[in-house]
Amino acid sequence: MRYASWLAIVMVAFCLWSGLEYRHFHKRLLETEQQLKLRRQFQKAVGLPNLAITSAARYLRHYSITDLTTPFQDYPASLDHFPAGFAFGPPDYSDMPSPIVFGKLEK
């Protein structure tokens, strides 16, 4: 057999593999669609943010509403004590509204 024919066979195998993964992708998307309603209900009932992928530290579990100073205490992006902290970027507070106001404002 010619070398080009071998290449064609390899390409067909790749196409089949891609097709298989596409089928899986499609199936999972449909499943997610069905789960979504339940997950939205849960989110509405329990208003806490973030995913339960790690519960090692509270600032990793509830990353979005954690203390300002707890994680990354030393400087932004510093590596912390918990292994999972390695995967999380420092919170981005850059667009937080904070105009400079002196003294307490009148209500």
Place this chain on the structure above:
Amino acid sequence: MISGSWFERQKNIIDYSLQSLLRRRSKNILILIIFIVLVFAVSSILFITGSLTQEMMITSNDLPDITVQRILGGRQVNVLSSYLPEIEKIPGVEAVETRVWGYFYLASLQANFTIYGMDLNLLEEGEYRKIVNWKNVPDPAENQILSSRPDFRMIIGQGVFELLKDIQMEKAFLFYQPTWQKPIPFDIIGTFKTETELQSNDMMILQTEGARRVLELPPDEFSDLVVHVPNPEEIENIALKIHRYFPELRTITRAQIQNTYATVFNWKSAFVLSSLLVAIFAFLILIWDKASGLSPEEKREIGILKAIGWDTDVVLSVKFWEGLILSGISSLAGILLAYAYIYWLRAPGLREIFIGWSTIYPSFKLMPDVDPKFLLLIITISVVPYLAVTVFPAWKAAITDPDAIMRNI
């Protein structure tokens, strides 16, 4: 040899390219493996971080409008009930809800549970009913003791349930701290369905009064507040107002939480940055080695081909196909392997980085997040530079006098 239709011609050239690749088998197999590993590593990291971000984003529209915390000395402390009427008075605020929540560390299992207090009767009504697998709900007629303690009921996440099953506490759990005089028993009346496990896995939802006891929260104090604002245009302003009136209160709007969701696994995270930098440097070294020139044998081969009458463009086609076959196959294989690894095998090895030292974690059955833009990018940054550094030295050799190349001068 080079004759016939365009298709036939290309087929012959591909034949020659493959033969030429196979002649330098060990070197090319090595490049193939390195290439596959690089594309696989980059794709896996982008797949897993993309999916996790997507999983967070997908329910983010149901988050509370504004979360209000009290900060004292840089730390979050309990919110006093005196803030409630003041915040409710702000025009545009529909309601202020108090929350009681915290964590409970069970030293014997080294597990950290999230305790959340709410009215469990709410979950028994309407749409909310469907998110819970109800079990051994105490029957008032049968069991007087259980029904007389409605404040000590809880619903737990699947991960907590499996952990408690190991210590035979899946029906009732005893909360205990050494400073307490006696433990507080809680009846487990249900578990959250596995569909919600990415959010509910480590959760223990307790009746509010019970949660207050477990968290040792004094009366008139709450963990934080949630402010409902019906008009989305006003959320930002009201958050600003709360912070101006009470500088000790920190407000977090839904938009800010969504913002942290989007950036949690971005390039700033050490994990993504270190993986990408290593991969990029390795790829640069591979490219550098290729770009630094052809080996004397390869040069001689081009010289001979030219001498026996091959045109420069045919020589370049051969080199082009060599590069395309090698880089194309490895990019494709790398991406497909990464998909299988993350979504079929559920990222063994990689998921441990996210789990860290926690003992309760979900099954990592993630929603696939395959962005065609990203696939195109991966192919562009791997195939195109590789093709360039394969074809360019060949072109330089092909335009030189064949005699000079063969003599190796």
